[in-house]
Amino acid sequence: MECHEPSTGLRLGVVSIGSPVIALAGQPNMGKSTLFNMLTGLNQHVGNWPGKTVEFKEGKFQYGQKTYRIVDLPGTYSLTAASPEEVVAREFILREKPDVVVAVVSAATLERSLYLVSELICLPVPLVVGLNMMDVARQEGIQVQAEVLQAALGVPVIPLTATRAEGIHELLAAVEQVLSGEIGITPHPPEIRPDHAVVMDEVTRLIREYNPAVYPVGWTAMKLLEGDSDVTARMKALLPPEQGSALQDVIRQHDDSMLAIASGRYDWIGRMMRAAVTHPRLGQISLTDRIDRVVTHPVLGLFILAGILGLVFWLTFTLGSPLQALLSSRIVVPVSALASRLLAGAPGWVASLAVDGVIGGVGAVISFLPIMVIFFAVFGLMEDVGYMSRAAYVMDNFMHLMGLHGKSFLPIFLGFGCNVPAVMGTRVIDSRKARLLTILVAPLVPCSARMAVLAFITPAFFGSRATLVSWRLILLSLAVLVISGIVLNRILFKGERSAFIMELPLYHIPNLRTIALLVWQRSISFLKKAGTVILAMSVAIWALSTLPGGSLQTSYMARLGSLLAPAGAWIGLDWKLTVALLTSFIAKENSIATLAVLYGQAQGAGLGLTLASMYSLPTALAFLTISLLFIPCAATVGAIRQETGSWRWTLLNIGFMILVSAGAAKIMFMAASALGI
Amino acid sequence: MPDYSSLKPLADLHVGESAILKSMQAEKAVATRLTSLGFTPGVGIEMIQNFGRGPLMVSLRGTRVALGRREARGILVRGGRA
Numbered sequence: 001m002e003c004h005e006p007s008t009g010l011r012l013g014v015v016s017i018g019s020p021v022i023a024l025a026g027q028p029n030m031g032k033s034t035l036f037n038m039l040t041g042l043n044q045h046v047g048n049w050p051g052k053t054v055e056f057k058e059g060k061f062q063y064g065q066k067t068y069r070i071v072d073l074p075g076t077y078s079l080t081a082a083s084p085e086e087v088v089a090r091e092f093i094l095r096e097k098p099d100v101v102v103a104v105v106s107a108a109t110l111e112r113s114l115y116l117v118s119e120l121i122c123l124p125v126p127l128v129v130g131l132n133m134m135d136v137a138r139q140e141g142i143q144v145q146a147e148v149l150q151a152a153l154g155v156p157v158i159p160l161t162a163t164r165a166e167g168i169h170e171l172l173a174a175v176e177q178v179l180s181g182e183i184g185i186t187p188h189p190p191e192i193r194p195d196h197a198v199v200m201d202e203v204t205r206l207i208r209e210y211n212p213a214v215y216p217v218g219w220t221a222m223k224l225l226e227g228d229s230d231v232t233a234r235m236k237a238l239l240p241p242e243q244g245s246a247l248q249d250v251i252r253q254h255d256d257s258m259l260a261i262a263s264g265r266y267d268w269i270g271r272m273m274r275a276a277v278t279h280p281r282l283g284q285i286s287l288t289d290r291i292d293r294v295v296t297h298p299v300l301g302l303f304i305l306a307g308i309l310g311l312v313f314w315l316t317f318t319l320g321s322p323l324q325a326l327l328s329s330r331i332v333v334p335v336s337a338l339a340s341r342l343l344a345g346a347p348g349w350v351a352s353l354a355v356d357g358v359i360g361g362v363g364a365v366i367s368f369l370p371i372m373v374i375f376f377a378v379f380g381l382m383e384d385v386g387y388m389s390r391a392a393y394v395m396d397n398f399m400h401l402m403g404l405h406g407k408s409f410l411p412i413f414l415g416f417g418c419n420v421p422a423v424m425g426t427r428v429i430d431s432r433k434a435r436l437l438t439i440l441v442a443p444l445v446p447c448s449a450r451m452a453v454l455a456f457i458t459p460a461f462f463g464s465r466a467t468l469v470s471w472r473l474i475l476l477s478l479a480v481l482v483i484s485g486i487v488l489n490r491i492l493f494k495g496e497r498s499a500f501i502m503e504l505p506l507y508h509i510p511n512l513r514t515i516a517l518l519v520w521q522r523s524i525s526f527l528k529k530a531g532t533v534i535l536a537m538s539v540a541i542w543a544l545s546t547l548p549g550g551s552l553q554t555s556y557m558a559r560l561g562s563l564l565a566p567a568g569a570w571i572g573l574d575w576k577l578t579v580a581l582l583t584s585f586i587a588k589e590n591s592i593a594t595l596a597v598l599y600g601q602a603q604g605a606g607l608g609l610t611l612a613s614m615y616s617l618p619t620a621l622a623f624l625t626i627s628l629l630f631i632p633c634a635a636t637v638g639a640i641r642q643e644t645g646s647w648r649w650t651l652l653n654i655g656f657m658i659l660v661s662a663g664a665a666k667i668m669f670m671a672a673s674a675l676g677i
Numbered sequence: 678m679p680d681y682s683s684l685k686p687l688a689d690l691h692v693g694e695s696a697i698l699k700s701m702q703a704e705k706a707v708a709t710r711l712t713s714l715g716f717t718p719g720v721g722i723e724m725i726q727n728f729g730r731g732p733l734m735v736s737l738r739g740t741r742v743a744l745g746r747r748e749a750r751g752i753l754v755r756g757g758r759a
Contacts, residue, residue, distance in 0.1 A: 078713035082706060111738040112715045142739075227705060259701075262712040263719065266738075288741070289725070298728055393743045396732040405745055406732060430710060499707045500732060500745030503714060 019060070019067045020179055023093055025120060026104035027113050028075035029386070029505035031132045033057075034514050035104060035162040036072040042520070055424070056088070063172045071098065077112075077503075079119040080223065081230040083430065093123055094214050100175055104130045107137035107144045107159070108506055111266075111273055118265040121155065121189045124216055126178050129153065130171050132160040136508050140286050142279055149276040154188040163511040190268035196261070199225065199254050206247045210238045225257040288506045292390070296504075301394035308387075312378050312416070313471070316451060320371035324455070327370065332363035349546070356600050357542030362535050362593070369523060371455065375417045375448040376522045380515040386505045388413070396500060402485030403493060405500040408438040412481075415445030418522075419632050422447075423639040431498030439640055440488055440653055443632035444481040444660070446474050449588035450628050456592055460608030461620045473621075477628045480664055484656075541583060541597050557598070571626060571662060572619040572669040581626060587633050618672035625668040629661035688733065688749035690724040696754035697721055703751050711752075714742055722754060 026032040036044070040059030057072040073092055074085035081087050093101060103120050105113035110131075120127055131146050150157035156174040160167035177183040192200050203221040211217045212234075223231040224247070236244060251257070294300055336359040343351040382388055388410055396406030407429050415422030422442040429435045446454070454473060458466035545557040561568075561575025568578030576598045580591040592607075599610050615623075631637070631654050641650045684699055698720045701708055715738040716722075725741060726734035734743050744752075 077710075080709055080713065082709045082713070109738075109740045112740045115713060115715070227709075258705075258708065259712065259717060263717045266715070266717055266720070292726070292734070292741075296726060296734065298731060389743070393732055393734070396743075396745065397730075406743070430706060499703070499710075499748050500743065501707070501710050501714065501748060502743045504734065504741040504743055506741075 019069045020099040021096070022068055022070045022175060023096075023098035023101045023125075024070060024072045024104065025089060025093070025101055025116065026073075026075060027077050027116050029503060030075070030104045030106045030113055031160075031162045032075060032104040033072065034511050035130065035132065035160070035168075036070065037514050037517050038162055038165055038168060039070060041517070064176065066176075068175075076116065078115060080226050081228050083427065085427070087230050090123075093120075093125055098125060100126045100128055100178055102128050102130055102171070102175065104132050104160075104162075106133040107131050108133045108140050108142060110137075110142075110144060110277060111269055114269045114272060115265060117153070118190050118268055121153065121187045122216075122219060122222075126185050127155045127187060128171070128174050128178055129155060129157045130160045130162075130167075131157050132162050133506075133508070134159050134166070135161045135164070136506055140288075140506065142277065145276045145278075149272060152188065152272050152275050154186045156183060156185075163509065163514075190265050193260065193264050196225075196254075196257065196264070199250065199257065202250055203247065206243050206250070207235060207239065210235070210240075210243070212238070222261065224251060225254065226261050227251070227255075227258050286506075291507055292504070295387070295390050296393050298394065298397070301390070305391050305394055308382070309416075312375065313451075313474070314467075315374050315378070316371055316448075316455060320374050320452075320455065323370035324367045324452070327367040328363070332359065332367060335359055335363065352546065353539070353542060356597055357539045358535065362531070362538055366527065369526065371452045372448055372526055373519055373523055375451075376519045377515060379414065379417045380518040381510055384510040384514055386507045389502055389504050392502060393504065402437070402441070402482065403489035404434055404438060404485065405498065407500060407502055408434060411438055411442055412445055415442050415447060416451075417448055419443050419445065419447045419636040420639045423636060423643050426643060429498070430501075433493050434498040436644060436649065437485065437489060437493060439643055439649075440656065441481050441485045443636055443640070443653070443657060444477060444484060444629060446477050446628050447588065449633070452589055453584075453591055453627055454624060456608065457611065457620065457624060460612040461615075461617060473624055473628060476625070476664070476668075480629060480660060484660060488656075538593055538597060541579075541594050545598055571665040572616075572622045572673075573626075574615075574619075577615070577619070577623050581623070581630060584627060585631055585634055587635070588627070591627060618669050621672045622665045622669035626661045626665035629657065629664055631657050631661075684753045684755055686750045687722065687724075687735070687744075687752040687754050688727070688746055690722075690727065690735075690754065692724050692727050694756075695721055695723045696756035698752060699755050700753045701751060702753075703748065707748065711748075715740060716752065 024032055024036055036057060036059065039061045040057075041061075043061065044057050044059030056074055059070050059072075061068055061070065071092065073089040076083075076086045076089050079086055079090045092098070101120060101123070103117050105117060117127075117129060129149075131144060131149070134144070137144060144159075146157045146159045156178065158167055158171040158174050160171060162168070174183065178185060200218070200221055203224055204217055207220060207224070208217055211220050215231075220231060220235065224235060235247070239247060295304055336355045339354045339359060340351055343354055382391075391413060392406035392409045394406075395409035399405050399408050402408075408426070410428055411422045411425035414425045419442060422445060423439055426435045426438045426442065429438060451470075451474075454470050455466075458470050458473075462469045541557065544560070545555045547556055549555070557579055558575065561579045564578050564582070565575045568575065568581075573581070576595065579598065580594040583594040584591040595611065596607050599607060611620075632640070637650060637654065640653055641647060644650060644653075685696075687696070687698075690696055698716060698718055700718065701711060701716060703711060720737055723736045724733065725736050730746065732743050732745055733749055734741055735749075736742075
């Protein structure tokens with residue numbers, strides 16, 4: 001969930017030249033990312049698997065005399081294709097052949113987390129197991145003997161508490177020794193049960209000649225019997241018709257294979273568990289159970305969730321907004337004053353470009369950083385603690401209204417921070433229909449950038465009632481979201497529902513380093529955006545509003561504005577507000593930057609006062625309403641195109657949002673005018 | 678007296694009761710997801726939270742899993758003792 005992070009594209013194949021490559025594999029919630037962040041720090045970037053919408057991180061670190069490259073594979077519960085994540089994880093291991101795979105498992109949920117290991121251990125790549133969350137296991141009263149597990153698995157097992165950097169040195173030492181051949185690996189993979197060995201042999205015989213060399217033939221046979229959609233499609237294309245239909249017959253006769261193979265893996269895990277794990281707990285109630293009694297209660301849980309959301313908004317408005325004003329008055333204003341003085345001798349247009357164009361536009365946006373940081377930090381914290389999936393659980397009933405289930409709440413929740421990760425976050429939803437519907441409504445969530453616009457404009461117009469008005473506008477846009485969801489579900493999907501299956505991880509103490517790194521990465525990418533896209537936009541808007549004559553009244557911008565004025569006037573907006581709205585397509589915060597340029601004022605508070613003196617309250621309300629619901633920003637539209645894989649859906653989404661936002665703004669304008677607000 | 682002989686849907690289990698998974702009726706994608714989270718025949722499942730409507734929460738193989746009521750109706754279990 002990166003906010004506006006440009007995809008750098010992992011250069012595959014090049015990776016393996018020089019430094020050894022470590023692939024980090026693991027199920028979700030195993031602390032894999034914490035370990036990755038611990039190792040790489042700021043030396044990481046986001047990559048995309050070619051042709052797939054799956055993102056993964058790649059980084060570098062130094063250990064001993066060597067530089068290592070490390071790839072954080074997507075978190076998956078197994079290696080059977082249920083989503084693109086599993087395919088990417090296994091294709092990377094089989095095709096790119098990393099020098100070693102480090103499987104991160106949790107000592108606190110060892111039985112289930114060994115399931116992925118039972119698959120990884122069958123692949124032709126050296127394996128090292130990082131037994132993470134030793135502290136959580138202790139707290140839950142579970143004792144795991146790493147050396148016994150190591151003997152049973154036949155691969156190195158290193159105990160870790162990644163959040164406290166414990167065991168990292170030992171893990172890397174083991175990796176180094178495996179690479180140098182000091183530690184020999186003799187894995188003990190799960191054996192095929194005798195009753196299935198015959199079928200396996202038969203399938204293997206049928207496919208042997210045609211199986212691509214990168215995939216071990218036994219592995220392909222296993223995946224075929226498991227009914228893996230990706231492998232089945234590939235082999236179907238490669239096999240001659242005769243073998244193809246023979247294979248189909250064998251698989252059809254053994255349609256219970258999937259369960260049998262999975263049960264076989266759990267039998268193998270059971271043996272590991274009996275050897276290495278002791279559960280001395282007797283009727284004691286774990287911390288997670290105690291917290292969940294309150295937090296996941298159908299009534300109390302909703303209050304807690306509402307409280308948390310309230311707290312986020314409260315923090316934004318009481319801490320973020322004053323900080324934003326402070327940044328604006330202490331940095332942006334003095335800098336633009338300084339620039340004016342320095343450029344006093346230069347031609348008038350140079351000073352105007354620097355002060356009104358660059359500083360006015362970019363400065364206004366940069367001053368939003370405190371608000372963004374608050375959002376990123378709070379969401380990072382809730383994710384790290386393990387609260388996010390509880391939020392999904394308590395919202396499940398409510399989400400059924402829209403024909404969705406609890407998991408769809410997660411991306412919508414993320415949307416309050418930024419719509420881009422919200423759209424990308426829909427990947428957690430298994431069914432395509434539920435995913436598409438969630439993508440359609442997710443951009444209606446007021447993101448922090450739109451919230452910042454709200455936080456900037458409401459105080460100027462509503463004074464002490466600003467927070468209340470903002471709250472109502474946010475609730476209004478959420479109501480629009482719910483109604484849209486209900487209607488779209490009826491029209492597009494005829495009210496179908498999809499399955500809800502979700503792990504609830506154990507709560508654990510948040511790792512401040514992980515959260516800090518997350519906030520840092522997103523803030524940097526936000527500032528990058530301010531320095532590039534928004535800078536270019538600000539200069540372009542300045543140019544359009546100055547050229548050709550040097551006066552705003554006769555500028556190109558005024559002409560464009562007057563062209564669109566009838567549409568804007570329908571909802572009470574003048575040409576300046578219409579142009580501001582249009583430029584918000586590039587980035588939502590742009591509308592403030594545009595107004596700053598159009599009114600020739602870089603000052604934060606000054607601009608607010610100017611706006612308040614220029615526009616009536618109904619106009620302000622209509623502008624805020626349409627700003628909250630308008631076409632998502634360019635980055636979000638890009639994400640929608642990427643995730644839906646179709647321009648048709650993307651355009652449908654844009655059209656839908658224009659319709660909804662204009663309709664809502666019109667109603668708001670008429671209602672506010674009629675009520676005499 | 679608890680009934681050990683007949684099969685019943687997981688959704689009918691009361692909080693605190695445990696049972697053994699016997700069979701699953703689910704489309705393939707859902708079954709794959711369930712299996713990788715530990716739902717296989719013979720596994721012991723304990724009901725953690727069940728309010729008779731809405732999603733429910735179970736514990737199996739040392740993990741807590743949230744299930745939609747419809748999914749929990751498709752999982753048949755035997756047993757149900759506290």
